[in-house]
Amino acid sequence: MEFARHVAIILRKDLRSELRSKEAINASLSFALVILLLFNFAFDPSADETREMTGGLLWIVFAFAGTLILNRSFVRELPNDCLDGLIAAPISSAALFLGKAGANFVLVMAVELISLPIFGIFYNVRWAQQAWSLLLVLALTTWGLTVIGTIFSALTVNLRIRELMLPILVYPIMIPALLGAMEVTGPLIAGKALDGDLLTWVRLLVAFDIIFTALSVSLIDTVLVG
């Protein structure tokens, strides 16, 4: 299908560009590590306290580190007016958006999956007891973060203060999804299975993803073409 092919072209291009320089992913990983470290100094948590904080801590790390990657998304198209080249090409804005969102998703997931074992080591936490459920929650929340971050990256790309504006726009809107993720991640890492109350939060994440993916795909053309 033509659409899928276009999404793949853009996804590959963004990944290739990023993996060649590794600027964003290095910055993001370093940032994640630093926050993990700082939290330990700030709270010096006992084993029980760590268990309480896990969900919150991890998602603060992922959200902040992820934004560094999301910001690059459209900023990488600024030099040489490359964004014009993409808009002029016979690919739909939706395909362009999903390709970029897809590439961002891969990169942010990579940062998260690298940070998890490091978190486990630093805080002496066994995190893989509900590995598949944890992966599901990670993926769902990261997709929500990616979608919002990618379209807002398009909104802020031409602003002087874009590095500041992107977090200010993204985090408040992400609060429901981050809240849900935090509420589920803690118990999952503690070994609790995904059921009952926790499933309600997962349903929230799914709804969040569907609603905002649909909204972004419909509005991206308005954002890109005046």
Next chain:
Amino acid sequence: MPAAVECAGVWKFYGDFPALRDISFEVPEGRCLALIGRNGAGKTTLLRILGGFSRPGRGEARILGSSPRETQARRRIGYLGHGISIYDELSALENLRLFAEMYGLRDANAAATGWLERTGLSHVKDGLVREFSRGMRQRLAVARAFLHGPTVLLLDEPFTALDDRAIALLQSLLADALREGSTIVMSTHQLREALELATDVALIQRGSVAHRGPRTAEMLADPGWLYRQYAEG
């Protein structure tokens, strides 16, 4: 048969300010229109609407009968703007292959290598664009614009900041394109190079078309003539 490039009552607003006012004209297939005008007259704004980068506030622009935003129109449009739209972190070959794939060319690699040869860049095909000289980047930009065999070419001040090798290349490509029946709309300050190729001219002033007609011998002999005849102040 619809004109290749058409504007019907196009207005463009920035806030309340009309950057383009009621622009209407047609460019039949196979003609080359030179858009002449001072800085700030609206040439770039108009070209960007024709190229599908922005939408008119009122009125319609049509390329080959359809909106420039439609994919079938975009496949036929080649745009060369102020920016080169080439990725610094990719190689020359990778850049052209990317655009070939986006434009749906059957053999992206062959098309890319072919154009690298035509623009004299084969010897640096694997070099990163970041390391290229200015002239090389301009030639690569030209390759990108022509790569997919566009039949409508939109160029925004293409001869500005081109070195002589790139100018010669572009002129020969444009002449070939015209011979093959393509349509060109080109905005320009370098009146001489543009007027040599142009079959028609339009003078844009403060967002409106002040004059639209064929390129005459007087214009070619004395490029400033157009301004003196039709421009105010």
Next chain:
Amino acid sequence: MREKIIYIIAALAAVLLVRNLYVIFLSLPDEAQQGPIYRILFIHLPSAITCFAGFLVAGISSAIYLGTKNLRYDAIAVSATEVGLAFATVVLVTGSIWARIIWGIWWTWDARLTSMLVCWLIYASYLMLRGAIGEPTQRARFSAVLSIFAFTDVIIVWKSIEWWRTQHPGPVLSIRTGGGRIDPAMESAIYWNVLALMLFAIVLVMTRIRQEEARREIHGMRQAAHAL
């Protein structure tokens, strides 16, 4: 003509507010458990309703702007958002005062107060985005997109934070509880104040719209002058 309408609505709002204040402070008795401070509810709850009305109008107006590209709708959107944000501030401040008196703490992370704070942040970011874009048409387009995202999120924020916590007094209005939880006289006072505050909000929005359109006109004239 529009000025006259603004004055009439302002006069109506003023009369209504005075009448309501009289009712609130003088004719209603103290509430059984809370004492006099409960009267702040008559500002707090109507302000919340007015605030959401503002955000809803902003969201709808933004969508209409994207459809019609008529900058009048952008003016409505920003005006409604600003007024909505002002009323949101009132909600947060009155809620905080009430909490201090009843529970002894200035802030509590209960569901409704937290949700209102999140909404406040979302719409404050809308105003920040507008501040960062100079060109009016692009500003209108981008903030319209953000406004649609914002309002969609508002609903999700409220639902999700409600699941997360409940410490706030439950719903009191009959339309939500089916009657019986609040004295009818008090409930009617709330609705009267909703009307008063809405009228006041309309006056503010209309005034702001005029200011926004004047600003746009000046900007356009400045552009035209530069182009000469």
